[in-house]
Amino acid sequence: GQNIDQPTEMTATEGAIVQINCTYQTSGFNGLFWYQQHAGEAPTFLSYNVLDGLEEKGRFSSFLSRSKGYSYLLLKELQMKDSASYLCAVRALPGGYQKVTFGTGTKLQVIP
Amino acid sequence: KAGVTQTPRYLIKTRGQQVTLSCSPISGHRSVSWYQQTPGQGLQFLFEYFSETQRNKGNFPGRFSGRQFSNSRSEMNVSTLELGDSALYLCASSAGQGYEAMDTQYFGPGTRLTVL
Numbered sequence: 001g002q003n004i005d006q007p008t009e010m011t012a013t014e015g016a017i018v019q020i021n022c023t024y025q026t027s028g029f030n031g032l033f034w035y036q037q038h039a040g041e042a043p044t045f046l047s048y049n050v051l052d053g054l055e056e057k058g059r060f061s062s063f064l065s066r067s068k069g070y071s072y073l074l075l076k077e078l079q080m081k082d083s084a085s086y087l088c089a090v091r092a093l094p095g096g097y098q099k100v101t102f103g104t105g106t107k108l109q110v111i112p
Numbered sequence: 113k114a115g116v117t118q119t120p121r122y123l124i125k126t127r128g129q130q131v132t133l134s135c136s137p138i139s140g141h142r143s144v145s146w147y148q149q150t151p152g153q154g155l156q157f158l159f160e161y162f163s164e165t166q167r168n169k170g171n172f173p174g175r176f177s178g179r180q181f182s183n184s185r186s187e188m189n190v191s192t193l194e195l196g197d198s199a200l201y202l203c204a205s206s207a208g209q210g211y212e213a214m215d216t217q218y219f220g221p222g223t224r225l226t227v228l
Contacts, residue, residue, distance in 0.1 A: 033216070042116075042202060042219035043155075087155065091215075099168050100145070100217060104154035 004103035006088050011109045012078055020073045020106045022088030030098060031091040034062050034073045037105065038084045046073070046086075075108075083110045114139065116205050116220035124226045130191040133223045137184050137205030143167075144186040145217060146178060149200040161186050190225075198227045 003025040012018040024032070031050040035043035049055055049064035049071060061074040073086055085105040091098050117136045125131050137144050145168075146158040157170035161180035178188040184205075190197055201224075204217035 035219075042221050045216050045218065048216060089155075098215065099157070099160075101157065102147070102155035 004088055004090055004101060006086075006103045006106045008104070009107045009109070011111060012075075014078055014080060014110055014112050016078050017074065017076050018078060018108065020075075020086050020088075020108065022071045022073070022103060024069050024071070024088070024090045024103075026069075026090050026092045026101070028092040029066060029090065030093045032062075032064055032071050033089040033091065033100070034060075034071075035087040035089060035102075036084050037087060043087055078110050080110050080112070083108060116203060116218055118201075118203055118220040118223050120223060121221065122224045122226075124228065125193050126228050127193055127195060129193050130189065131193060131225060133188045133190075133201055133203075133225075135186045135188070135203035135205075135220055137186070137203075138218055141205035141207055141218075142184050143206045143215075144180060144184065145204045145206075146186070146188050147202045147204065148172075149202055149222070150198075155202070158188065193227045195227050198225060200224050 006022045033048050034046040036046050037043040047062035049062050052066055054063045059076045064071045085107045087105045088103040089100050091100045119134045143162045145160040147155045149155050158172055159166055159178050160168040164180045175191045180186045200222045202219050202222045204219045206215045206217045
């Protein structure tokens with residue numbers, strides 16, 4: 001099976017930088033996604049990593065280390081609208097077709 | 113392109129009843145996955161359909177079932193509802209080729225089911 005861990009809650013200050021970690025254990029790893037979910041809304045896609053390294057997309061960056069089963073999402077220049085839950089999701093191909101498993105999410109609160 | 117749509121958005125049922133939820137994927141997407149989201153458990157995978165066939169299934173009882181039509185629209189059915197079935201039910205669509213590196217899932221707004 002798959003096991004994904006991420007912190008339950010984090011608080012950060014507007015304008016600061018925050019790093020949200022995700023560790024996972026899985027067989028047949030085939031990529032890691034980060035999603036943002038505002039309260040009462042659907043998750044929206046942020047980033048995807050399948051190779052080791054850093055992927056940068058504006059204020060958001062995502063890092064992956066496959067050997068360590070570790071990823072993080074880095075949010076720079078935090079804005080109040082970044083207050084949301086951030087979901088780490090791992091894609092695996094255990095028996096052929098992809099299966100995506102989500103972590104329980106990290107609720108980020110941005111304070112003034 | 114229009115996004116993923118789900119109907120109804122809100123639903124209130126009583127224990128023992130059954131419910132059918134509908135999902136229309138992004139045009140051209142052939143894979144539809146269903147998830148149950150509750151505050152304590154997060155997003156739990158229910159099942160995935162591709163070209164009218166169930167490809168993957170999560171660990172949910174047989175009361176949860178689904179199907180996909182030839183136009184890729186999907187329905188999910190829950191029979192004999194229990195209080196614990198109260199949740200946000202999300203569907204997500206993707207191109208669904210499976211082996212492609214960037215087969216991203218795009219979510220619909222969800223159906224909020226309340227069981228009384």
